[in-house]
Amino acid sequence: MNLPLHERIRQDFETRILSGALGPGARLPTEQALMAHYDCARMTVNKALSALATAGLVDRRKKAGTFVARPRVHAMAMDIPDIGAQVAERGQSYRFDLGLRRELDGGQARPEWRVDRTVPLLELEGVHFADGTPFAWEHRFVNVAAVPEMLLADFTGSSPGTWLLEHVPWTEADAHITATGASAAQARALTVALGAPCLCVERKTWRGSEAITYVRQLFLAGAYELTAHFGPGARRDG
Amino acid sequence: MNLPLHERIRQDFETRILSGALGPGARLPTEQALMAHYDCARMTVNKALSALATAGLVDRRKKAGTFVARPRVHAMAMDIPDIGAQVAERGQSYRFDLGLRRELDGGQARPEWRVDRTVPLLELEGVHFADGTPFAWEHRFVNVAAVPEMLLADFTGSSPGTWLLEHVPWTEADAHITATGASAAQARALTVALGAPCLCVERKTWRGSEAITYVRQLFLAGAYELTAHFGPGARRDG
DNA sequence: TTCATTTTAATGTATAGACAAAATGCTGAA
DNA sequence: TTCAGCATTTTGTCTATACATTAAAATGAA
Structure with missing residues (x-):
């Protein structure tokens, strides 16, 4: 199945976060670094990371970067x-x-x-x-x-x-x-x-x-x- | 407070859906119509409507359009x-x-x-x-x-x-x-x-x-x- | 009519660029 | 030293455009 690129990027990091490879507080690469790595436009990377932020998996702060969120209130x-x-x-x-x-x-x-x-x-x-x-x-x-x-x-x-x-x-x-x-x-x-x-x-x-x-x-x-x-x-x- | 435009558009429709003004099954305007109405680019409208779709408030179908979703499962x-x-x-x-x-x-x-x-x-x-x-x-x-x-x-x-x-x-x-x-x-x-x-x-x-x-x-x-x-x-x- | 095919209108994805906003971290003054 | 102000980095928003994808609707053949 050919997933859209932004979805692939999102899943890449979702997997790494859920598996524990990226622990709470870990910093994700900047959008600049990711657009170089995936060879795509910044908007595409932004869409992927924004989705993770909406889902509560990461926190994003200007100037500081994107960080794996500490899991706190899990809603069931x-x-x-x-x-x-x-x-x-x-x-x-x-x-x-x-x-x-x-x-x-x-x-x-x-x-x-x-x-x-x-x-x-x-x-x-x-x-x-x-x-x-x-x-x-x-x-x-x-x-x-x-x-x-x-x-x-x-x-x-x-x-x-x-x-x-x-x-x-x-x-x-x-x-x-x-x-x-x-x-x-x-x-x-x-x-x-x-x-x-x-x-x-x-x-x-x-x-x-x-x-x-x-x-x-x-x-x-x-x-x-x-x-x-x-x-x-x-x-x-x- | 100066909300981003995509957020304002999103809230406009969220309000209309939650108040019942737009009932389940109602069709929202096309992205074309909305970019004319709000005088903005299509990506901006798309971001607003995509967010509503992610939140489960609307369903989007290619060619058909965007529709208010039927109320979901009874799970809290x-x-x-x-x-x-x-x-x-x-x-x-x-x-x-x-x-x-x-x-x-x-x-x-x-x-x-x-x-x-x-x-x-x-x-x-x-x-x-x-x-x-x-x-x-x-x-x-x-x-x-x-x-x-x-x-x-x-x-x-x-x-x-x-x-x-x-x-x-x-x-x-x-x-x-x-x-x-x-x-x-x-x-x-x-x-x-x-x-x-x-x-x-x-x-x-x-x-x-x-x-x-x-x-x-x-x-x-x-x-x-x-x-x-x-x-x-x-x-x-x- | 009925079914298969083509058209087309709508969303989905992606690009490249621009400026805005914010917070970190540096620098210089008191 | 400490604090205020400034510069820089990183994310946030937005534009204008292009092509892909999908499914509804129109079309045409049996």
Whole structure:
């Protein structure tokens, strides 16, 4: 296969960096040196090195040169599966029990989620079941100005998350993942002991600049796990 | 602020795409049209549109044109920060206490991590402290055939994770995130009660096809959180 | 019609040159 | 010595042009 020259140059250095031949802090040749080495124009070299800089593999500083970046915050791709679909995939039956449904407005929202006072909200609280056993609890606020159809939706059986995913694809989201002990109310809903360890996922989603929903989900330890992967290929077993 | 022209063009369209003004499938003007509109050379326009393509916001097809891409997979980018750096960032002092250090081989590795019997391994177990208080426990196996310098490294103070990150950038990784209660040994190391809720991160990393390390980390609930983000811009506050 | 072929409009790659911007490192003055 | 200012190196941006590549669209033959 005949790769473009700028791509070949880029890969040459990517390989050397990832293999460790060029360690963090190592200086790459100047563009002048590279255009002599590859016998090409400066723009071609520049394109290759700029791509590496965009990818975060190198840092470029005027006058100083191009240096292999120190690997710091590696971002991994985390799967955010639909709870119901995931349970069904394991061959278990899925159910969602709605415990609380209330209409309110932005002024009464949780401090974690700041929305305008005038925004109409829907508050939902419920429990997810797998084969009749509760395994997750969730508390959610939805901006019904953004999703008016939600007021008519029925959540006996399928979860609000599934409904939202199908009706309002989000464009932006923030998630915080922590561990926590179940509170009294949560422990009762999940029929576990007070303080039982749970995985807590807190998520805010937007469509464009419009806040869509804020949700706090508690998963019983052992009943759920998040997976993340970084790298070129698919998941491995190892 | 005087942004470069190619960056201004890029942002113009990024804004229009993210706001929904240009929906998925919408066609952007041709490079010819844009160089007329912005009164610049084609390379400048090309740089802007190529950047959008690299970012996944648009698809470009020869002869057909440039089109707004359909929203991508439901995977979020999870930050995997360096523990020590993160503690230091909060203005706290950081320390790592090594509790166990043992050299063994692949045959004695944990079942979760399958490596060849002949591979020499280093087993490490220790506790992370912030301002003198333990907040995380970790148990790690390292393939020292891949990182022989690790046998000489000193982990009194800085953690093996930090050392590895600086010396062996990985190219591939798998992570599993769960909640769990602290075991007797873990509870003792972290000076908490048996069964105290913890966030458990289990990670395997490779460089190329070579397994580098397997680590299981337990973070005390409340002392640590993972964040993930999906979407174009930076993190929001909302 | 239907299929194969040619045309053509769009992006992809590359060149050579010019000037801008920035940070390092040198030089000279206090 | 130390600090300020200057020169130089290196990357950043942009232009104008050329040819390559690809796939849509038009064309023509069966």
